[in-house]
Amino acid sequence: MDLSYTPQEEEFRARLRAWLATALPGLPAKPPPDDWPARRAYDLGWQRMLYDAGYAGVHWDSSPVLRLIFLEETERAGAPYVGANFVGLLHAGPTIAAEGTAGQRARWLPPILRGEQVWCQGFSEPGAGSDLASLRTRAWRDGDCYVVTGSKIWTSHAEVADWCELLVRTDPDAPRHRGISWLALPMDAEGVTVRPLRTLAGPAEFAEVFLDEVRVPVAHRVGEENDGWRVTQVTLSFERGTAFAGEVVACRRVLAALARAARENGRWDDPVLRRALVRLEAEFRALWRLVQWNVSEAEASGGVPGAGGSVFKLRYSHARQELYDTAADVLGADALDLDRPWVPDRLSALAYTIAAGTSQIQRSIVAERILGLPRGR
Amino acid sequence: MRFRLDDDQLALRAGVRELLGRCFGRERLRAAVDAPGRLDRALWRTLGAAGFFSLRLPEADGGAGGGLPEAVLVFEEAGRALLPGPLVATHLAADAVPGAAHGETVVTAVDGELVEWLDAADTVRGDARDAVPLRSVDPLTPLHRLPESRSPAPDPVAVLLTAAEQLGTAGRVCELAVGYARTREQFGRPIGAFQAVQHLCAELLVRAETARAAVYAAAVTADPADIAAARLLADEAAVRGARDCLQVHGGMGFTWEADVHLHLKRAWVRARRAGGSAWSEERLAAALAD
Numbered sequence: 001m002d003l004s005y006t007p008q009e010e011e012f013r014a015r016l017r018a019w020l021a022t023a024l025p026g027l028p029a030k031p032p033p034d035d036w037p038a039r040r041a042y043d044l045g046w047q048r049m050l051y052d053a054g055y056a057g058v059h060w061d062s063s064p065v066l067r068l069i070f071l072e073e074t075e076r077a078g079a080p081y082v083g084a085n086f087v088g089l090l091h092a093g094p095t096i097a098a099e100g101t102a103g104q105r106a107r108w109l110p111p112i113l114r115g116e117q118v119w120c121q122g123f124s125e126p127g128a129g130s131d132l133a134s135l136r137t138r139a140w141r142d143g144d145c146y147v148v149t150g151s152k153i154w155t156s157h158a159e160v161a162d163w164c165e166l167l168v169r170t171d172p173d174a175p176r177h178r179g180i181s182w183l184a185l186p187m188d189a190e191g192v193t194v195r196p197l198r199t200l201a202g203p204a205e206f207a208e209v210f211l212d213e214v215r216v217p218v219a220h221r222v223g224e225e226n227d228g229w230r231v232t233q234v235t236l237s238f239e240r241g242t243a244f245a246g247e248v249v250a251c252r253r254v255l256a257a258l259a260r261a262a263r264e265n266g267r268w269d270d271p272v273l274r275r276a277l278v279r280l281e282a283e284f285r286a287l288w289r290l291v292q293w294n295v296s297e298a299e300a301s302g303g304v305p306g307a308g309g310s311v312f313k314l315r316y317s318h319a320r321q322e323l324y325d326t327a328a329d330v331l332g333a334d335a336l337d338l339d340r341p342w343v344p345d346r347l348s349a350l351a352y353t354i355a356a357g358t359s360q361i362q363r364s365i366v367a368e369r370i371l372g373l374p375r376g377r
Numbered sequence: 378m379r380f381r382l383d384d385d386q387l388a389l390r391a392g393v394r395e396l397l398g399r400c401f402g403r404e405r406l407r408a409a410v411d412a413p414g415r416l417d418r419a420l421w422r423t424l425g426a427a428g429f430f431s432l433r434l435p436e437a438d439g440g441a442g443g444g445l446p447e448a449v450l451v452f453e454e455a456g457r458a459l460l461p462g463p464l465v466a467t468h469l470a471a472d473a474v475p476g477a478a479h480g481e482t483v484v485t486a487v488d489g490e491l492v493e494w495l496d497a498a499d500t501v502r503g504d505a506r507d508a509v510p511l512r513s514v515d516p517l518t519p520l521h522r523l524p525e526s527r528s529p530a531p532d533p534v535a536v537l538l539t540a541a542e543q544l545g546t547a548g549r550v551c552e553l554a555v556g557y558a559r560t561r562e563q564f565g566r567p568i569g570a571f572q573a574v575q576h577l578c579a580e581l582l583v584r585a586e587t588a589r590a591a592v593y594a595a596a597v598t599a600d601p602a603d604i605a606a607a608r609l610l611a612d613e614a615a616v617r618g619a620r621d622c623l624q625v626h627g628g629m630g631f632t633w634e635a636d637v638h639l640h641l642k643r644a645w646v647r648a649r650r651a652g653g654s655a656w657s658e659e660r661l662a663a664a665l666a667d
Contacts, residue, residue: 001386001446002379003597009378065378259665268666278661282606286591289380293590296380311586314579360572366582367575371555374570 003292005069013069019053020077027080033344034203040118040160043083047115056113060094064295071246076253081246084157088112088119092165095182099223099231108163108184120161122152122185122209123232129154130361132167133176133229137211139168139183145215146170146183148191151208154355158194158207161187166216171226180228184220191215201347202338244316245291251323252284254342258323262330276326283319287312310370314362317352324349380594386450393454396427401458403636409461410639414519416462416483416497425480429455429464430471434478440471445534449541449596456545456615459639461517463494465538465650466502474500487528488650495521503528515642531652537595537604539651540611544592546640547585547614550622553637554578557626568625577621588614602664605657612654615644 005013027046031038050056058070082089093112096104111117128135137150148168155164164185171179185192191214196204223231259277262268294308324346328335335343353359367373382390400423409417424430432448434440441447448468455464463485467477476482477500485494487503495501495508496519508521555578558569568574588610595607619641623630630637648654 001382001593001597003594005378068378256665263666274662275658277665278658279609281661281665282591282609282657283587285603285606286587286610289590289594290587292378292380292594296378299379300381308586311583314583315587360576363576363579364572366579367569371551371578371582373555373558373575373578374567376570376572376575 005065009065009069012066013073016055016070016073017077019055020073020079023049023053024077024079030080036157036160036204040084040157043080043085044115044118046080046083047085047089047113051114056115057089057093057109060089060097064298068245068291068295072249075246075249084118084160085112085115087121087157087161087165088117088163091121092119092163092184095165095231095234096184096222098234099182103219104184104222117162118157118160119163119165120155120158120187120209122155122164122166124154125151126153130358132232133180135167135169135180137166137168138172139170139181139216141170141218142215144218146181146218146221148183148185148211148214148216151210153197153208154206155194155209156206158187158209159196159204163187164209167228167232170228174226177229179226180232181225182222182228182231183216184222185211185214185216189214189216200350201344205348244313245295247320248284248287248291248316251320252288254323254327254345255280255284258327258330258342265330265332267330267332273326273329276329280319280323280326283315283322287316287319290315310357310362310365313356314359314366317359320352321349380597382450386446389447390450390454393427393451394457396423397454397458397460401460406459406636406639410516413516414496416494418483421462421483422480424460425478430468430480431478432468432471434471438472439478445537445596445599446593448534448538449592452538452541453545453548453592456542457549458545459517459636459643463498464542465535466493468538469532469535470500470502474502487523488531489526489528489652490523491649492521492523493518493646493650495519513646515639515646517639517643518646520646531656533599533601533604535651536608536657537592539647540588540592540595540604540608543608543611543615543644543647544585544588546644547581547588547611547618550615550618550637550640551578551581551585553640554581554622554625557629561627561629568627574625577625581618581621584610584614584618601660605660605664608651608657609654609661612644612648616641616648619644 028042031042047056055070058067089112093109096108123132125135125137137148137152139146139148164187166183166185168181168183169179170181191212193210195208197206197208199205255277262273262277267273290312294312297308324342327342328346331340331342334340337343364376368375400420428441429451431440432443432451436442463483466486467484470484471478474482474484477484482499483497484500484502485492485498487505492505492508495505504527508523511520511522513520558574558578559567561568591607591610595603619637623637623641626635626637629635
C-alpha cells in the first residue's frame with residue numbers, strides 16, 4: 001500500500017499546478033446558470049485552453065493516476081468544471097476511443113478534445129429510466145441510413161449539443177438487451193426537436209428530445225448492430241468510476257468552509273451540529289481514500305474502472321446530500337435564501353441519488369454482480 | 378500512488394488467515410464461548426511464536442520489522458476470527474513488558490473505566506485498584522469496571538488496531554449475511570433474490586469497503602486525524618453490519634448457535650475501547666477547526 005506519488009506523477013502535478021496558476025486569472029467571468037449559449041461558449045473556451053496547454057484528454061489517454069491528479073488539482077485550484085463537455089469527455093469520447101473504428105476516432109475525438117463539439121446523452125426515455133434496456137426508440141434500416149423515431153428524456157445539454165450518443169432498438173424481436181445499437185446522432189438533423197425541462201433547482205438543466213423519422217447514416221453506429229448494450233456498459237463504467245473524484249475534493253473544501261462559518265456564527269458550539277460536521281469529515285476523508293483505492297485497482301486491471309464504482313457512487317451520493325443538509329443547519333434561516341452559497345447546491349444534490357443509476361439500482365448491482373446473490377425481483 | 382495490497386501483504390494476510398483457521402477455527406471458538414474467562418495460554422504462545430505481538434519490533438530485537446499496515450492486516454484477521462484476549466494491550470507492550478513479545482506474558486491495560494481480561498492477565502498497565510467484575514455482554518471478553526476513568530488520552534495505535542479489528546468483523550458479517558442469503562429459502566427461492574435482503578447485503582459491503590479504504594490509508598499515513606476518521610467508520614461498519622447480518626439471519630440470528638451475536642457483542646465492546654467515539658470525534662473536530 002503506497003499513497004506516495006512517483007517522481008513522474010509529482011512532476012505532472014507541479015507542471016499542471018503552475019499552469020493553472022497562470023491560466024485561471026485570465027478566465028472570463030462565469031456565465032449565469034440559465035444562459036445556455038454563454039455556458040456552452042465558456043465551457044468550450046476552457047476546454048480549448050486545456051487543449052492548447054496539452055491537458056485535453058487526460059481524462060482518457062493517460063493512466064488513471066494522472067487522471068486523478070488532474071481532477072484533484074483542477075478542483076483544488078477552483079478551475080471550471082467540465083460542464084457542457086461532460087458527456088463528450090467522460091462518456092462518448094472514452095466509448096468511441098474504446099469501441100469506435102479508426103475513422104470514427106479520427107472524426108469525433110479531435111473536435112471533442114479541442115473544445116469544438118458538445119455531446120449529449122440519449123439513453124433514458126419516458127418509459128425507460130432505471131430499466132434502461134426497455135427503451136423503445138426504434139431504428140429501421142433504409143439503405144445506408146437508420147430511420148429513427150421515438151423520444152428521449154433527462155438529456156443534459158441537449159439544447160446546445162452538436163451530437164448525441166443515442167441508444168436505439170434495431171431488433172424489436174431479439175431479447176431486450178440484445179436488440180440495441182449505439183449511434184452518434186447529429187442534433188441538427190431534420191426531425192430532431194428539443195424541449196427544455198425546468199428542474200426543481202430552477203434553471204433548465206436538461207431536455208426532452210423528440211425524434212421523428214430522423215435519418216442517421218449507418219456509418220455513425222459505434223460497435224456492431226444490436227451490440228449496443230455491451231458498448232453502453234463500457235460508457236457506464238466510466239460514468240461510475242472516476243467521474244466524481246474531483247467532486248470529493250470540492251466537498252472537502254465546502255466542509256472546511258462550513259466549519260469556519262459555524263465557528264463565526266457560534267453554531268460550532270452546538271454539539272449536535274459539530275458532531276454532524278465531524279462525521280462528514282470522516283466520511284469525505286474515507287471517500288477520497290476509496291477513490292484512490294478504486295483508481296489503483298483500475299490501473300492494475302488495465303484502466304477500465306471496476307465494480308468499486310458502484311460502491312463509491314452509492315456512498316458518495318448520500319454523503320453529498322447529507323453535506324448540504326448540514327450546510328442548511330449551519331446557515332439557519334439563510335438556508336431558505338436562494339442567493340446564499342450552498343442553497344442551490346442543496347437542491348442540485350437531490351439529483352445525485354437518482355442520476356447515473358438510482359441508489360436502488362446501484363444496490364441491486366452490488367448485490368448481484370459483486371456479492372453474487374441470485375437475480376432479484 | 379499504488380494504494381492496494383502488495384504481494385507481501387497479500388501473503389501475510391493469507392498466512393494469518395490460514396494460521397487462525399487452524400488454531401482458532403469454529404470449534405475452538407465455540408469451545409471458548411462455553412468456557413468463559415479462560416484464556417487459552419497455548420493459543421497465546423502460538424500467536425507469540427507466529428509474531429503476532431512482536432510484529433512491529435525491529436528485526437534486531439527479535440521482531441518482524443513490520444509497520445502499521447502489516448499490523449492492521451493482522452488485527453483485521455483477528456477481528457474476523459473473533460480471536461479472544463487482550464491482543465491490542467499485549468501488542469503495544471511488546472517492547473516494554475518482558476515476555477509479551479513472544480506470547481509468554483499476557484498483558485492487559487486500564488482503558489478508561491474498563492479493563493479487559495484482568496483476572497487472566499500476568500501484567501496490568503495502569504491503576505486497576507478497586508476494579509469490580511461485571512457480567513460482560515460479550516461471552517468472549519471478561520470485563521472489570523473502575524470507579525472512574527483512569528487513563529490519559531488513548532494511544533492512536535490502539536485506536537487504529539481497534540479499528541482494524543472492527544473492520545475484520547465488518548467484512549466477516551458481510552460474508553455471513555451473503556452466505557446465508559444465498560442458501561436459505563423462503564417462498565420457494567433463496568432470500569437473497571429479494572430486493573429487501575439484497576439491499577441490506579449491499580449496504581453491508583458498502584460500509585465495509587468504505588471503512589477498509591479509511592483504515593488502510595490511516596495505517597499508511599499514521600496521521601491521528603486519519604486514524605480518528607477510520608475509527609468512526611470502522612465502528613459503524615462493524616456495529617451496524619453485525620445488526621444487519623443478524624436481521625438477514627431472521628429467527629436464526631436471534632439464537633445462541635448462530636455466531637452473529639458474538640460479532641455484534643464484540644463490536645460493542647471494541648466501540649468503548651481506546652477513547653470510544655468521543656476521542657475520535659474530538660480529534661477530528663480539532664483537525665476540521667484548523
